[in-house]
Amino acid sequence: MSDNLTLVEFESLCIGWPTNASPPDLHCIICGRVVVDIYGLPHTPVCPHLDLVWGGGDLCWVRPGLEELVADVMRRRGDAMMRMREEGFIDESELPDPIGAVLAADTEYPPLIITLHTSGFACGPIEDVCTVVLRPTRGAWPGELDEANPA
Numbered sequence: 001m002s003d004n005l006t007l008v009e010f011e012s013l014c015i016g017w018p019t020n021a022s023p024p025d026l027h028c029i030i031c032g033r034v035v036v037d038i039y040g041l042p043h044t045p046v047c048p049h050l051d052l053v054w055g056g057g058d059l060c061w062v063r064p065g066l067e068e069l070v071a072d073v074m075r076r077r078g079d080a081m082m083r084m085r086e087e088g089f090i091d092e093s094e095l096p097d098p099i100g101a102v103l104a105a106d107t108e109y110p111p112l113i114i115t116l117h118t119s120g121f122a123c124g125p126i127e128d129v130c131t132v133v134l135r136p137t138r139g140a141w142p143g144e145l146d147e148a149n150p151a
Contacts, residue, residue, distance in 0.1 A: 012115070014117070019120060019121075026116060031047055031049065036053050036060075036116075040053060040055035041053070046061075055131070062102070070101065099133065114134065116130045118130070
């Protein structure tokens with residue numbers, strides 16, 4: 001699908017966490033705020049460099065202003081998944097990609113993608129991946145006062 005063909009340059013960091021170990025809070029490399037906690041949710045106030053948190057195959061949080069874009073991609077993703085189920089075949093790589101849509105939505109600031117891989121046991125082995133999209137070169141949101149350096 002065309003959603004997966006957008007070419008965006010980015011840096012990525014993959015963190016593998018030991019089996020059965022509680023995942024760490026992930027902090028922004030620029031401002032130090034907690035980007036995601038052990039539940040995959042951002043803390044308040046939300047880091048101004050954060051664009052998206054995707055965990056467990058689902059959207060956890062998206063930057064204000066990108067909600068409509070991601071909602072549209074998620075709607076198309078659900079429709080495509082239903083069609084694939086009817087055909088008896090699901091190929092995740094063919095589904096509309098909300099992470100790719102967020103990456104392509106802002107070409108001014110290069111993204112940093114962090115993936116945190118966790119695993120454990122719950123009636124058998126389980127795995128989860130939390131994906132975070134940061135824009136380290138972007139400053140604070142318009143109108144936001146940096147609490148660490150007040151004007």
